[in-house]
Amino acid sequence: MEEIQCCVNSCERPLDKTYWDNQYQSNAIGWDLGEVSPPIKNYINTLQNNNISILIPGCGNTYEAEYLLQQGFTDITVIDIAPTLVKKLQQKFSSSKNINVILGDFFEHNGKYDLIIEQTFFCALPPTLRQKYVYKMHKLLKNDGIMVGLLFNRTFEVNPPFGGSKKEYEALFKNAFIYKQFDICNNSALPRTNTELFVEFKKNNAVIVDLYGFEGITCNDCMNKVSQKFAVLPNVVNVSMSTNYAEVLIVSKDKILQQDLQNEIAYDAKYFIKKLNS
Ligand SMILES: C[S@@+](CC[C@H](N)C(=O)[O-])C[C@H]1O[C@@H](n2cnc3c(N)ncnc32)[C@H](O)[C@@H]1O
16 A cells, blocks of 8 residues: 555554554654645644644654744644653653643543644544544534544555545534535645545534443444434434444433433343443
8 A cells, every 4th residue: 555554564453552652663654744744734824823722642753743833832732652752752842841742542631722633643543433532532622622634535455544535524523523624635745645635623512422332233234223213312413333333422412311312222122321421
């Protein structure tokens, strides 16, 4: 898979801290552009307020953060799970008080940000985590906060990266975010020409986004049936289930009771739903 290929190792092993650290230790970082991604650079150039709080998850070598610092931004947080990388970044940025470099898991990170920059992080995650990603993004953004960046508009034979399509992402982020920009990117870095979507998603403050664990589903037909049952409940404005049927994201205009969801699936004694977020 041409230059876009993400990793050299096969992904039978979990995509965890050890996996990613090995990639950095062996310098197998085929995803690394070596420069700030052009569409993100352009977007940064449009920002008016240098004091907004910005998060870059799965930051890698984070040329984006470097560029933000050069432009005078004062409140940058970058987080990555790979210790070898983070140690290097902490040394690199040790003299700047405007950037906080965190070693950690994005899904365990707490904070509130005006802007979150997505750059080859979503595609590095197992697709089973996509519902959790939407939940976490929504939670980490302040009201009216923005998620901006790039999502692949193609699939890959070797993973990661894990690709997708506009249709899939539309269904995934629906109503949790308001789509301000969601187009084929026309200024991608050369190796990614015509393969990316530029997204600028604004947090929808008017909804509640909840993540639930689900037990008992084993096929797509059952998933569709359960999703349909939830989707027609009053106030529910989106339902999205993970590809391993273990998690379901529910976006609603008002609080939904777990018991009401359980009642909807009472027709099958194997089914069990439990809220995961606190
Ligand atoms: C494909 S690389 C992209 C790096 C960088 N964004 C770039 O574009 O060069 C994915 C990055 O996400 C990090 N990562 C993977 N899972 C993570 C998680 N759960 N929390 C934080 N970082 C994670 C990896 O260590 C790796 O640096």
